[in-house]
Amino acid sequence: MCGITAYRGPTAAASRARNALERLEYRGYDSAGIAARRPDGSTMHARTLSGVAALAVVVGEEPADATTAAIGHTRWATHGEVSEANAHPLEDCGGRLYVVHNGIIDNADALRARLVGAGHRFATGVDSEVIVHLVEQAQRPGVGLGDALADAVTHLSGSWAVVVLDARSGALAATAHGSPLICAEAGGGTFFASDVGAIAPEVDEFRVLEDDDVVEVDAAGPRWHRSGGSCRPRGLWPVPRTALLASTGRHRDHMGNEIDEQPLIARRVLEALSPGIADGRLWRGLGLPSLDGIDRVAVLGCGTSLHAGRAVAGVFSRLGGMPTRTLVASEVAHEVWEPRTLVIAISQSGETADVLRALDSLPPRHGTVLALTNNTSSTLARRSDAVIDCLAGPKVGVAATKTFIAQVLTGVCVALSGLAAADRGDSACVDADLRALAATPDAVAAALDTWRGPCAQLAADHARASGFLFLGRGAGLVYAAEGALKLKELSYRWAEAHPAGELKHGPLALVTTGTPVFVVDNGDPRLDVDIAEVTARGGRVIRIGERVLNVGGVALHLPRTGPSWGPLESVIPLQMFARELALRLHRNVDKPRNLAKSVTVS
Ligand code: F6R
Numbered sequence: 001m002c003g004i005t006a007y008r009g010p011t012a013a014a015s016r017a018r019n020a021l022e023r024l025e026y027r028g029y030d031s032a033g034i035a036a037r038r039p040d041g042s043t044m045h046a047r048t049l050s051g052v053a054a055l056a057v058v059v060g061e062e063p064a065d066a067t068t069a070a071i072g073h074t075r076w077a078t079h080g081e082v083s084e085a086n087a088h089p090l091e092d093c094g095g096r097l098y099v100v101h102n103g104i105i106d107n108a109d110a111l112r113a114r115l116v117g118a119g120h121r122f123a124t125g126v127d128s129e130v131i132v133h134l135v136e137q138a139q140r141p142g143v144g145l146g147d148a149l150a151d152a153v154t155h156l157s158g159s160w161a162v163v164v165l166d167a168r169s170g171a172l173a174a175t176a177h178g179s180p181l182i183c184a185e186a187g188g189g190t191f192f193a194s195d196v197g198a199i200a201p202e203v204d205e206f207r208v209l210e211d212d213d214v215v216e217v218d219a220a221g222p223r224w225h226r227s228g229g230s231c232r233p234r235g236l237w238p239v240p241r242t243a244l245l246a247s248t249g250r251h252r253d254h255m256g257n258e259i260d261e262q263p264l265i266a267r268r269v270l271e272a273l274s275p276g277i278a279d280g281r282l283w284r285g286l287g288l289p290s291l292d293g294i295d296r297v298a299v300l301g302c303g304t305s306l307h308a309g310r311a312v313a314g315v316f317s318r319l320g321g322m323p324t325r326t327l328v329a330s331e332v333a334h335e336v337w338e339p340r341t342l343v344i345a346i347s348q349s350g351e352t353a354d355v356l357r358a359l360d361s362l363p364p365r366h367g368t369v370l371a372l373t374n375n376t377s378s379t380l381a382r383r384s385d386a387v388i389d390c391l392a393g394p395k396v397g398v399a400a401t402k403t404f405i406a407q408v409l410t411g412v413c414v415a416l417s418g419l420a421a422a423d424r425g426d427s428a429c430v431d432a433d434l435r436a437l438a439a440t441p442d443a444v445a446a447a448l449d450t451w452r453g454p455c456a457q458l459a460a461d462h463a464r465a466s467g468f469l470f471l472g473r474g475a476g477l478v479y480a481a482e483g484a485l486k487l488k489e490l491s492y493r494w495a496e497a498h499p500a501g502e503l504k505h506g507p508l509a510l511v512t513t514g515t516p517v518f519v520v521d522n523g524d525p526r527l528d529v530d531i532a533e534v535t536a537r538g539g540r541v542i543r544i545g546e547r548v549l550n551v552g553g554v555a556l557h558l559p560r561t562g563p564s565w566g567p568l569e570s571v572i573p574l575q576m577f578a579r580e581l582a583l584r585l586h587r588n589v590d591k592p593r594n595l596a597k598s599v600t601v602s
Contacts, residue, residue: 002088002102003029003074004181005198006163008172008217009189012065013037014044017072020191020198021052025396029074031087034059035098035165036070043167045098047087069170071163073100079108080126089165090129092136093121096168099135101128102194103159103179111155131156135164145173146216146225153177153212159353161209163192171218176209180351180379183207183215183222183233190217196239196377197394205236208377237377242393255397255490255589259575262405263445269391269406270441273413277434280421282414286386289368291322291422294342298335300327301346302354304400304485305407309346310478311565312372312411318475319425319433319564320415332358341367346411348395348403350378359383372411374403388414397590399489401575404482405444405568412437412565429564436563447572455573458542459580462516467494469507469517469539470574471530475566476522476545483518483544483574489592490582500530513538518577520570521545522562545570 003024007016014036033047046058073088080086089098108127120133134152159178184191184206249257276282297316299309317324347355350373371384381387392406419425472480484497
């Protein structure tokens with residue numbers, strides 16, 4: 001998704017804005033740009049389709065980078081084609097104002113027509129350009145940049161996080177409405193960013209702009225106002241300690257390093273949270289109501305976060321015997337909500353518009369919302385009754401891997417703690433789950449070791465396969481679904497996940513000689529029959545998670561009962577296979593086509 005950075009301070013503004021853009025690259029983008037004010041009042045304005053690295057050349061040409069105010073942007077096209085002209089910062093008619101914008105302006109066409117009628121010249125096809133012309137129109141002698149921006153956004157409908165640079169004065173003004181924007185001060189300068197990770201190495205604390213706050217920064221420093229009057233700056237948040245813990249490792253791509261980091265992430269989550277499970281301290285510490293007062297648990301999210309939610313839901317339903325639903329966030333609008341529902345909203349970024357809209361549709365006094373997020377200062381976190389940090393650290397690869405493991409384990413710890421606090425669940429089953437939980441980091445590490453070689457070989461064997469099936473049953477099904485999602489988003493090959501029992505009701509027609517069929521084996525004996533149905537048609541079964549005992553050369557398949565959240569470690573080979581196949585097909589595994597991190601449009 002689009003990313004915003006801005007800085008006003010004594011020196012090196014362009015370099016700071018550019019470095020911050022580099023830290024936002026992980027969100028996915030198709031063009032990038034920067035505008036900065038030089039001390040002599042002239043402007044540097046550069047845009048590129050060749051990545052943020054290309055901006056380094058332009059910024060590097062600045063003598064000792066004496067720029068004092070700069071704005072930067074990474075764009076992920078929604079309105080208007082991907083082109084250098086459409087990249088932000090966008091310029092007004094007079095070459096004085098520059099704007100970066102995240103979000104969507106719903107009434108851009110009507111505004112554009114009006115502005116053109118008033119004599120404004122548009123240079124691009126993007127909705128965001130109306131903002132810079134509206135600010136230009138509002139800026140008159142005696143009207144400061146902040147007031148001009150506040151006036152401009154009264155004409156908009158949609159969502160926005162905006163920063164404007166007045167290249168003549170060097171002032172910045174920023175505002176937000178339904179799209180995240182933060183502000184921070186350090187070393188005599190003021191920063192803005194759409195994501196704390198962008199400025200985490202530079203600042204210790206930051207403030208989050210609430211909807212319609214306006215922050216203007218000039219030589220006197222930052223001033224906060226809201227519709228005409230001044231207001232107090234919002235409260236300070238510490239930069240989360242995980243914001244700087246980006247994965248490093250032996251792979252050239254971030255995704256490979258993020259996959260490898262998963263045993264460490266699993267240990268980090270368990271060290272932080274498992275001491276609070278058995279006595280229910282973790283649950284109570286979050287201020288959550290007793291599960292005795294809850295009639296239903298509803299878990300919602302999108303994509304991989306939804307899959308993590310399905311795994312977590314298994315703890316409430318299978319172990320706790322509680323009515324539990326998992327909801328696709330973008331489909332929640334017509335849901336009928338029961339009173340006494342605990343809503344668990346799962347979002348890595350905490351800014352996914354579909355998740356936030358889903359919360360909008362909750363009726364008043366619907367019950368409690370727990371946010372499970374990797375961004376504890378996000379909009380989701382601020383709008384929820386309780387928040388738990390999933391502790392994954394910054395993710396750079398667009399495809400979710402380590403955040404999935406972190407979300408499942410965080411959610412499982414919270415759910416187990418809730419059951420313990422309410423004294424629910426069969427004690428033998430609870431004990432078995434606690435043992436399985438403690439063993440997870442080792443199980444994840446073992447899966448990495450076991451599957452590294454085989455996954456590379458499997459990718460070589462299936463490089464020409466046009467489609468893949470993923471099957472599972474019960475608690476294994478969600479991992480099959482996650483494997484299919486990873487494979488399609490990275491390799492651009494068709495991948496479908498189905499409950500194995502549904503095969504004979506349709507999907508079996510897809511199976512022919514050599515069709516690759518991944519089966520997530522959670523120990524359900526009925527899978528043997530499902531597998532036989534596939535092999536009888538020539539399909540090639542790749543069974544993940546089976547436990548086999550070799551007795552005198554005869555393979556005995558052992559039954560097993562997994563934990564209530566299913567065989568989490570089975571996702572490791574599925575992630576690894578998707579990456580290996582994608583690399584073999586020369587895909588960019590960190591930035592899959594058409595996709596972006598932090599989907600702030602619904
Ligand atoms: C898939 C992936 C997406 C996200 C989804 C939700 O690899 O990354 O499916 O999981 O867009 O994003 P968050 O978790 O930020 O709400």
